[in-house]
Amino acid sequence: MNVRLYFWQRLTAALMAPLVLVHVAVIFYATRNGMSAADILGRTRGSVVWASFYGSFVAAVAIHAAIGVRNVLVEWSPINERHAGIFATVFGCCLLVLGLRAVAAVALP
Amino acid sequence: MKTMEVSLWRGRAQGRYQNYEVPLRENQTVLDVVTYVARHLDPTLSYRFSCRVGMCGSCAMTVNGRPRWTCRTHVAKVIRRGRIEIGPLENLPVIKDLATDMQPFFDKWQQAKGAFVPSRTRDDPIEEIAPSGAARMAADAAIECINCGICYAACDTVRWNAGYLGPAALNRAWSLVNDERDAGNPARLAAVAASGGCHACHSHQSCQEHCPLALNPTASIAGLKRRTMQAYLRGELEE
Numbered sequence: 001m002n003v004r005l006y007f008w009q010r011l012t013a014a015l016m017a018p019l020v021l022v023h024v025a026v027i028f029y030a031t032r033n034g035m036s037a038a039d040i041l042g043r044t045r046g047s048v049v050w051a052s053f054y055g056s057f058v059a060a061v062a063i064h065a066a067i068g069v070r071n072v073l074v075e076w077s078p079i080n081e082r083h084a085g086i087f088a089t090v091f092g093c094c095l096l097v098l099g100l101r102a103v104a105a106v107a108l109p
Numbered sequence: 110m111k112t113m114e115v116s117l118w119r120g121r122a123q124g125r126y127q128n129y130e131v132p133l134r135e136n137q138t139v140l141d142v143v144t145y146v147a148r149h150l151d152p153t154l155s156y157r158f159s160c161r162v163g164m165c166g167s168c169a170m171t172v173n174g175r176p177r178w179t180c181r182t183h184v185a186k187v188i189r190r191g192r193i194e195i196g197p198l199e200n201l202p203v204i205k206d207l208a209t210d211m212q213p214f215f216d217k218w219q220q221a222k223g224a225f226v227p228s229r230t231r232d233d234p235i236e237e238i239a240p241s242g243a244a245r246m247a248a249d250a251a252i253e254c255i256n257c258g259i260c261y262a263a264c265d266t267v268r269w270n271a272g273y274l275g276p277a278a279l280n281r282a283w284s285l286v287n288d289e290r291d292a293g294n295p296a297r298l299a300a301v302a303a304s305g306g307c308h309a310c311h312s313h314q315s316c317q318e319h320c321p322l323a324l325n326p327t328a329s330i331a332g333l334k335r336r337t338m339q340a341y342l343r344g345e346l347e348e
Binding site: 075 | 266270302303304308334338346
């Protein structure tokens, strides 16, 4: 971990803290009000707000988790820093693609 | 005469604990026990000490699983069921028996730029530093380190990450970062902001828990994290 990775991990953590709270609140709201999948999609599809909300959430998760996985590999496995960095980058890209795909599925009109 | 069972590490990285019977006295330090074995029972025992009064930092060993300064650790405080186990410090290569090679420890002091870099010459007037200044007080909190290596031996991150500079070197760097007479901060901040520097610390606080002088290297490392982050955001960090 160097100062650049530390900065990005802390920044994404700070970003995710409120996003997680809103995400959990939305889950409670949707389930308490008995909303169906169609109701939810009716609100999210074509919504720039929900697309931005979950898009930034996915980006933050991909960066934060990739840096964390890199640290775990460096400290707990025989892999050197360079290879851990490559693995973590691929891992982060996978998270980003999977996450953005899910966001597209619920937010694209 | 009352005695205690003392188990001492013999050998190098590969070795074993060997038991000795040592007189139990009313007032006795762990270093006294080791010295008794070397003088009366086995003169081939290797260990390191110098001042015997907690100033030089050379007699640290692992006592019943905890790193301690043996010259200031009373037997009565650490003995368990009439027995004490004494080994070399963890996280450092063992030279022989209870003596470890401190070279990696001091190499990391150099890597962390732990040497003072003067900003004035001997011809300049002495710079006046107010004892009440914030920087001076921050330096004060970290400055009394005796280089015993106990924090280094206690640190989980050092154990996992051989490249980590460790609490003592970073604590030293923090005291110099706050030294207003020092001119070495650009290189120092770059050194501690790199991989293996202050950001590798997990804040487990074992260094603070075990430091015999009750210093707080974790707080020093947190200070370095803040200072390097500011330098990074301002674009002041050397590549």
